[in-house]
Amino acid sequence: MIPTERLSLYLRLMRLDKPIGILLLLWPTLWALWLASAGVPSWPVLAIFVAGVVLMRSAGCVINDYADREFDPHVARTRERPLAAGKVSPNEALALAALLALVAFVLILPLDILVLKLSLIALFLAASYPFTKRFFAIPQAYLGIAFGFGIPMGYAAVLGTVPAEAWILLAANICWAIAYDTEYAMVDRADDLKIGIKTAAITFGRFDIMAVALCYAATLALLAWVGWRTALGPFFHLGLAAAAGIAVYHLALIRDRDPAQCFRAFLHNTWFGAAVFAGIALDLSM
Secondary structure (H helix, E strand, C coil): CCCHHHHHHHHHHCCCCCCHHHHHHHHHHHHHHHHHCCCCCCHHHHHHHHHHHHHHHHHHHHHHHHHCCCCHHHCCCCCCCCCCCCCCCHHHHHHHHHHHHHHHHHHCCCCCHHHHHHHHHHHHHHHHHHHHHHCCCCHHHHHHHHHHCHHHHHHHHHHCCCCHHHHHHHHHHHHHHHHHHHHHHHHCHHHHHHHCCCCHHHHHHHHHHHHHHHHHHHHHHHHHHHHHHCCCCHHHHHHHHHHHHHHHHHHHHHCCCCHHHHHHHHHCHHHHHHHHHHHHHHHHHC
């Protein structure tokens, strides 16, 4: 039996006390499941994917903290994380991440073989993303692939194949991830410059707000393309309009580059994803 205090540290390491990451991973997965199933995903498949999102996001957070264990103590926002503070050992973190990934893999065993093959790519993406901050100028793009890989997996689970609109949807998610994670990176820009890691906020420099705006625009354009390919109607477009309004609100929040407001914009992105999902779900229910 794990002592309560130890369990609390593991839950913090998995970031279950901060569900925003789960939601940002969940929304694109739900977009895919609803589109692939014409609005009627099976309950078992839906349950497997929701549980998988929670498990893989948790595993990703553990791996991220393991990769950043030398950096996090020097960043105000992260220095009290369990690994950074020395309350959990690196070996414990690796064992926890492996256990979470194993449970997620067992969950998808009843699904199509294509899902199992894609899950290996998803695992590689989740495990390697934290290290991209050493050498990728815009690691947020890699994050978008990792956070969006539930899209092709969702299509594979429902259809047994991955059609073109799934990849367009994944491209939309990449653009969205660059937008919201640049907002997140704007919070830590000063610390990240000191410790020498790469982020989109640093790469974009004084053009950061323009880049975020362009990424939101690209996200909406790609989603509109998916809607056109799948003959979605007015409710879908109302959802996109609501998402566009939310994006404009985020741009207003970050215009002065105040770290607190940038973090607020990042957290608010769950409503962007929810607006798109609501549009898809309502349109397909008609």
